[in-house]
Amino acid sequence: MVEGIKDKVVVITGASSGLGEAAARRLARDGARLVLGARRIDRLRALASELSLGEDAVIQTDVTDRVQVKALVDHAVRQNGRIDVLINNAGLMPSSMLERLHIDEWDRMIDVNIKGVLYGIAAVLPYMTEQRSGHIINVSSVAGHKVGPGGAVYSATKHSVRALSEGLRQEVKAHNIRTTIISPGAVATELPDTITDPDVAARINEVYKSAISPEAFASTVAFAISQPQDVDINEILFRPTAQV
Numbered sequence: 001m002v003e004g005i006k007d008k009v010v011v012i013t014g015a016s017s018g019l020g021e022a023a024a025r026r027l028a029r030d031g032a033r034l035v036l037g038a039r040r041i042d043r044l045r046a047l048a049s050e051l052s053l054g055e056d057a058v059i060q061t062d063v064t065d066r067v068q069v070k071a072l073v074d075h076a077v078r079q080n081g082r083i084d085v086l087i088n089n090a091g092l093m094p095s096s097m098l099e100r101l102h103i104d105e106w107d108r109m110i111d112v113n114i115k116g117v118l119y120g121i122a123a124v125l126p127y128m129t130e131q132r133s134g135h136i137i138n139v140s141s142v143a144g145h146k147v148g149p150g151g152a153v154y155s156a157t158k159h160s161v162r163a164l165s166e167g168l169r170q171e172v173k174a175h176n177i178r179t180t181i182i183s184p185g186a187v188a189t190e191l192p193d194t195i196t197d198p199d200v201a202a203r204i205n206e207v208y209k210s211a212i213s214p215e216a217f218a219s220t221v222a223f224a225i226s227q228p229q230d231v232d233i234n235e236i237l238f239r240p241t242a243q244v
């Protein structure tokens, strides 16, 4: 068990699969008090039951709806009296070549990957500034550091997450609030399943042949949270050893 996690109140968006689910498993093991959000409530309920979290630990949440994101955070505070950590993890990656004009998919990525993160920040800031403590972890990507063919919009959203996080860091440090960007490379999750452009899917599937376990992400989350309050891990960038 890692010190510095026990009894922390942690809200995770997108906890119904992949990285969010792995973080929930890890933080539950380390004694955090979890509140989990995602749209697939059945999967959240199954996870809560497996981790013995109780029914109140999960709330159906669509992060594109700011009212629902606020309700998730308000619920966590009502249940636990405070919020220590928000992990803005929900995201999707229906990447495509721009010339294919998959404009609905561009919109969805912008709504979930950027606006969803902003709604999370908006929901926790009033509590964290009042508490004079807190930690906001935003999930970016290796794609937040570089751009490849077919990845323009996804990369733009993940570059945005890094820009928002850095601006946030500078503004909220006066309130004793920490901010961390976690930028993973290829991790074996359902993320590539939403790609509808066959050429991009083939290219991404090639990269994901070397994808690593979501446990790698969970370890970085645990590392960032478990630091003393005066230590702010600003960004963790990791990828499979085999990934370019």
Ligand code: NDP
Binding pocket: 013, 014, 015, 016, 017, 018, 019, 020, 037, 038, 039, 040, 041, 061, 062, 063, 064, 089, 090, 091, 092, 093, 112, 139, 140, 141, 142, 183, 184, 185, 186, 187, 188, 189, 190, 191, 192
């Ligand atoms: P998954 O597809 O396994 O998980 C995505 C999660 O996001 C699901 O829990 C899904 O839940 C949730 N989600 C999607 N849309 C919404 C929405 N509108 N409202 C609420 N939740 C939503 O992928 P990952 O676990 O890999 O992705 C998690 C994060 O990690 C994303 O931000 C992704 O961009 C990032 N990332 C992942 C990498 C990887 O290689 N896996 C690499 C770099 C970054 P539900 O459908 O139930 O709502």
